[in-house]
Amino acid sequence: MSPGRLILLGVCMVTALVSATTSAVADAPVFPRGKGEQCVEPTQTMRKNHMKFLVHQRDDTVYQGVRTTKHSLKNCVDCHVQEDSAGQFIPIDAPGQFCQSCHEFASVKLDCFECHATMPDQGHANLGNTPGKMGSGAASLTAHAFSTKPSDDAAQ
């Protein structure tokens, strides 16, 4: 390849990169913060690996009956779900909500909520005989969500 072409290629690549980053900043998903101080794992780890944690936990729960909440989907929902002005939960897969906003941005289809609850159980406590451990995950958790400022995103 001639030097001239190489330079041209380089210029193209840089332009592409710059435009990609700027557009990423412009369209970066904006989503609500979760409850508490911090997430169950460092934000960067969660961004990259949340699906791995979820799949691991899912198999442990389905096959082994392990019900720890740290990496459970239910825990994500409990912590990140929003309430509307009337105090009703907004489904976490609704547009603009925590899960959906990011998945839409990344164009990754979100399949969890075809089956899983999109909000904490309402009135669960009066259904069971004893309010068991199942309901306690959110309450005991002092986790916090990602920080979600777009500038933060661009800095990564």
Next chain:
Amino acid sequence: MSSHFKTLQSKHIGYWMIVILLAVMALAGYGAAHYMEVQGHWVTGMNNQVVWGLPHVFAIFLILAASGALNVASISSVFGRKVYKPWSRLSALLAVCLLVAGLIVLVLDLGRPERLIVAMTHYNFKSIFAWNIFLYTGFILVVAGYLWTMFERGMNHHTSKAGVFAFAWRFVLTSGTGSIFGFLVARQFYDAAMMVPMFIVLSLILGTAIFILLSLLLAQWSQQPVLPELLERLASLLAIFIVLELFLVTVFHFTNLYATEHHGIERFILIDGGIYTFIFWVGQIFLGGVVPAVLVFLSAWGQSPQGIKLVAILAVLGAMSQLYVTIIGGQAYPLVLFPGKEVSSTFYDGVVAQYSPSMPELLLGVGGVALAVLLVILATRILPFMPDDRVSRSAS
């Protein structure tokens, strides 16, 4: 050798009209499947009583036909009959296309068709369905290899070996398909080893009949008549298969009648099952069995091209009826939870289940058949699958 085969070079307006028609039907089938997936299966005739509906009937139909369509090639390379040889490539092509279409229909009717990859990566080797995934994909590869030995001059001497292998494979495949039902111990109608031979012969019927119809169709466009001699042989083969199937069906029902526990289901299919009884006697036994057999064996007209065409159509109809009665009728009859007792519940226990096919299911099934034919008649334009005059003549 390859010079004795040619591509289809039809400029017939009829050819293109059929291509367009088939493409529209196949697309409609895909659209129907998409609709069913988005809405969920409640928009179909299927329910929790009849969980396999018309798409399954069509899928099994296509899969059985695929294995049977290899007949012509098998007879040519396994049994060395010369008159079949010019059509052996088309026969193998038809087998592959029918199987591909059958699998597509089967997959599109799944509750989660987009999880096909899961089916390809998670196996439970105790499941006949899981074996079938291998048998079906394997069949496509085996027949592709077989075709390659036919096309590649240097490989021609391997054709008969490949043919034997494909021949064995297709029997295992059809047995696997029959076993889907034969191993369902809980269901009164399926719990029988006879399912396997019945499915094997059914596949021979379907494959032969569809091959006859398709070769007659293609012959119109290629100025390449199917030799009367070949047609007559295929028709007698078909009639023999039909009589054999009638025999197997009779044995099946007689053994069932012998066991008191099966009297309920037998009564249902043979006497008071309404639509299923009707389809059984009129579609499967009379129109699809007795009439074509009589036509071929007892009338001269049954040996004419027109007669043979009708015989093939009736055979397809009969096979379709048999699959419908077996698959849908077998599910419509209630499970027997407590032999000798009557049961009732809010979940349709003890009552005959209702099933009426819906439009999307019909479109999906018919779309699958259209796709198979479309693939064949397009492929024949691209590669030399069609026999060339000289070979056909010299063979006779």
Next chain:
Amino acid sequence: MSLSCKSKQPDGQRRRLLGGIAGAVSLGGGFSLIELALAKSEDEAISSLNRWGLLIDTAKCASGCDACVKGCNTEHNLEGFDRPETDAQWIRKLEVTDRQTGHVSSLPMLCQHCEDPPCVDVCPTGASFRRQDGVVLVDKHTCIGCRYCVMACPYKARSFVHESLYNQKSYSPRGKGTVESCTLCVHRIDDDRTPACVESCNRDGNGAMVFGDLNDADSQIAKTMRDSASRQVREDLGLNTGVRYQNL
């Protein structure tokens, strides 16, 4: 995976042994204290030393009572779409009439949690599986919705989800295009609680259902089954069901 299971087994064993002691102690009145100490911890895996099951006394179960069905439907939010042919039913009441004698029994029918479940045998992807503690489940993450298991089940215990669902319970995921059936309330079992149907039957029904560990010789269910006759439905199939019936 199998290694980690093995390492968990002593825990399960301890749980069972202690369970025996707990039964004894509870007579003395220290019930709640011991029970707290025994509850399976969240991170503890299930064990094949347990085999959970139900014993249903058809003599107590009354025609017209559907407390268990209601309990199940509420627990798992099985409210349908008013389309009885396609709506899911995990547990249903059966009226069984003897053709000869006219005797009628009424009983709940549900997944029988077989030791050799036909649904598990036929499932192509292994989505239908049997947990080590005997509970037969569908892993809906790998279910492709082929419905072969529905065809294979002798008890008509499985339903296919025919349309999109909302309002699922967090502990009971269910969704369109997959097959489902009674989970024996695993979410409750893992939490040392009783399945919803049994609880409802005891509270609002006729106390016809007992839940417990068939492998634990000291459990109420095992004792009752040892002392009086019980039957499996379609025992001719030899599936060794975890749900058994008395007075049938």
